[in-house]
Amino acid sequence: MLYFAGIDIGSVNSKAVIIKQNKIVCFKTVASGGNYTEAGNNVLEAALQAIELPRQKLSLAFTTGQGASRITSDKEVNEITSQGRALNFLFPNVRTIIDIGGQATRVSRVDEHGRVTDFAISEKCATGSGRFLQVMGRVLEVDLADMGPLSLKSTSPVKFGTSCAVFAESEAISRITEGMTKQDIIAGMHNSMAAKINSLIQRIKLKQKCGVTGGGAMDIGLVKSLEGIMESSLLVPPEPQITAALGAALLAREAKT
């Protein structure tokens, strides 16, 4: 049987997925830290060890993501293309994909084969990306994993008067001193992000069904806020952070067949 690997070296985390035939046999995630080469090699090694597979048994390994060029692989593939293949594999009826990564948010339209037909990327601005969540988590002293559940408890979300992450940080501090609750501030932040992401979606025009991936998709507060502003339900993969790596593995399999 042939094994294929996809490694996604992102700005925050590095992920590796190994597939065999039509199944994900293993996936691993490690923090990217400051060394993409080390992170990429380590995460692949961890995945191989987990299923006791020698590296030479891999038929092909493709890389994607911010640090894709930093490790040796059979091919470097595009993140947006990878996401298209992965979401098509997980949800064949998906036609729009929102990928909320640490560095940028990307929205793409795909055809019935998961091939990208149009896309838009957030400009060089943190507000529409996962970085915004990290910044605000630090200001509010809330773990990223707790932000979503807290946001859902909000009764009166704060309306941010800015779409800039830097200004929003100081605005959040002002709101804390005014006595606003963390859940209302976080919910307001989610709404602000959702509005920014929704403007990207409008650029390429939403086509149902729509899936959401990336680290941002693990934040239930953000997903609910997006669903609200889009007036549409979203499909969330069970492991939204690994989809780019999965797509790279699927592209490797495609290349072999």
Place this chain on the structure above:
Amino acid sequence: MAEQQKTKTTATKSTKTAGKVRPIVKKMYLRAQEAAAEGRPIAYGMVASQYEEILRAMDITPIWTENYAALTAAKQVAEPYITKAEAEGFSNVLCKYAMVGIGFDAIRAETGKIPEGAPDGGMAQPTMLLGSSAVCDPRFKWYQTLGRYMDTPIHCIDVVYPNSNHFTLEMRDYYVKYQTEQFKELVNFLEKTTGTKMDWERLDHIMDIADETIQVWWDAYQLRKATPCPMPSQDHFSCMVPAYYLLGEQEALDFYRELHDELKERVDNKVGAVENEKYRLLWGGGLPPWHTLSIFNYFESLGAVFTIETSYHPPEPLEPMGKDVHPLKRLSSRVVDRAMKAQARAKEGCGDSRVQQILDLLKEYNNVGMMMHQARSCRAMSLGQIHFKNMVQEHIKVPTMFMESDIVDVRDYSEAQTKMQVDAFVDAVESYAQSLN
């Protein structure tokens, strides 16, 4: 200490003729420096203001200040001028052409000499400033601002662009009359400032050369419809220089004759800009990122070639006017009739002249993708791009990429992000091309 290797950011050109533009640009600035040394009149001017031939007929040496800003960007030396303008209190979201120009003249005013290390010897001190309303407002506000740094006569003209689908012949005549008055006032200003009279016969002759130049340029670009495409956009962004900055000179006409011959030969021998042309693309809006034109070569490495562009596109030649028409009326008619021609085509098509141009160029040049450049500091050329794309997609679902950067300021550019976008875009173009087959 070992010298750090500089990364190449200029584009590798495809045609030999495009390679001849750089010496022409150098000569432009040298000419102005010589004029300054000899005490001859020098004008700061704005490209596409339609007064190029008037200056030429009166022996006024032009310095195209926007071109100089683009040159500093291409040479990766724009930043000191931009930061100087910022230090003078100008916002960093203003037009970066203007910021470079203002920074340059602020430094000159402060030091009493051309800034050290300025490319091509720098811009000579002008004896007059000629603003215009063509395209955007920095084109007259910039020169007004220069009053802080130099005491130089200034004149701004209005250049009409009738942008409506509801023309009548009566409206056309009104626009021509108004534009003629604008040119008359300009000539009066130039005569007063230089102390020399306009030679109308000479202007007429210069306009003949200009008209022929436009015709040859237009004909040359028709050859780019061939497959494989013989000339890519990075060559165009050089080859447009003689038409915009030397219009009316024999040298410009000779340049396009040479370009035409080269393109014809390439077409006859099926020599393409890309060895294995896979995708044909349209540069559908915005000025180019002068700081990193090498991005075009990245496209080429993926088998994609930009066959044509809406920016600096050669104007469609017009029927020649009779010899009894006054040269200023002839010049004005050219301005108005070009716009009216575009409007007439739009009227028969989608209704918007800018969108119609995109639709026509997609079809005529057999393009399967389009890129638009959203330049942060160039709102005039970036505004409405998403709307245009949406309008285009009502007719044809061509994949479109929006590149986000700037015309000059490399600080607004992310190489990694742009290349990632290009990769995804080319994938989308591939899917689209397959769907057409």
